[in-house]
Amino acid sequence: MDKYFDFFNKYNDYYMEIAKDQFQKLHIHRKIEHSKRVYKIAVEVARKLELNEEEIRLVGIASLFHDIGRLPQFFQYNTYKDSKICDHSLLGIQVLEQEKILDDLSSDEKRMILEIIRLHDYKELPSDLPKKLYDYVSIVRDADKIDWMYSMVNIIPKLSEKDQAVFYSNKENKNFISKKVVESILNNQVISKKDMDTIDELRAAAMGWVTSFIKCPPSYEIIKRENLIQKTFNLMGDTKEKQVIFDYVRIWINRL
Ligand SMILES: [Fe+2]
Incomplete structure (x- = not known):
């Protein structure tokens, strides 16, 4: 190498x-x-x-x-x-x-x-x-x-606000998670980049990868070992949408 x-x-x-x-x-x-x-x-x-x-x-x-x-x-x-x-x-x-x-x-x-x-x-x-x-x-x-x-x-x-802004377009309503994002996750669908406008939609999409995108069993082990779902959840604003997503993904990953 x-x-x-x-x-x-x-x-x-x-x-x-x-x-x-x-x-x-x-x-x-x-x-x-x-x-x-x-x-x-x-x-x-x-x-x-x-x-x-x-x-x-x-x-x-x-x-x-x-x-x-x-x-x-x-x-x-x-x-x-x-x-x-x-x-x-x-x-x-x-x-x-x-x-x-x-x-x-x-x-x-x-x-x-x-x-x-x-x-x-x-x-x-x-x-x-x-x-x-x-x-x-x-x-x-x-x-x-x-x-x-x-x-x-x-x-x-x-990162500073300006540097974080590279990752999402809606800066006013950081903790908003659209219905479309929630439904996609509950249907085990990968969310399109164009549907992630806020930082919490980005975080929600990342949690959702566990039920849709990730394919290899050792990858789930790493996600669990690093406690990435819980840590992502902890950063999100206090919305009922994040709780719904978290509960769904947590049950999914603990079943594996
Ligand atoms: Fe890439």
Whole structure:
């Protein structure tokens, strides 16, 4: 993995160097640290699932690079919002192709890693994926979401109001949770990013990932071990919606 970490570190250093201001530096740095943690979580899940060493390396490379496109994205557009001109997954694939960092892998491994990166942020995976790709991408997707939950509990609350505002659009009514968000969670559906307007909707959606998005049994163990559902709940405003969601998710996770 040394070669991949060397490239990862050099690429990150370059963007930290050219970042235009403190705001960019903070958010680029946040993404770098996110990728490092996602790598660790993904490798832990892969080991618990008893993947072999080659498979663990593949999942490790994909998880380390899954958000590499976030750096040029934030540098250029000052936002994490994906659009047709700037999908961070596709941008990441372009970076890895241009830098030829995966070219000494077998063509199958390279294709698999690029596919994992392309699919990592899909709301739902296509139903016709080959089994191995489905398994590997599920590990990276779980690790990505677990770290989001971790960040929401441990990192985002420590940011200034301005820096937190990158994550949600409705700042006036922070604790509002729409009916649509509650219903989606109670129906085990993944909530679209466009339906998360307030910080508590973001937190509610994160709790809801447990019943909809997360796929690997060791991922549930990590969420329980880190007490992420309770800690997310504790940060939310005092609304009946959060209680309904919490009760539903808590029963679900304790059944596993
Ligand atoms: Fe991503």
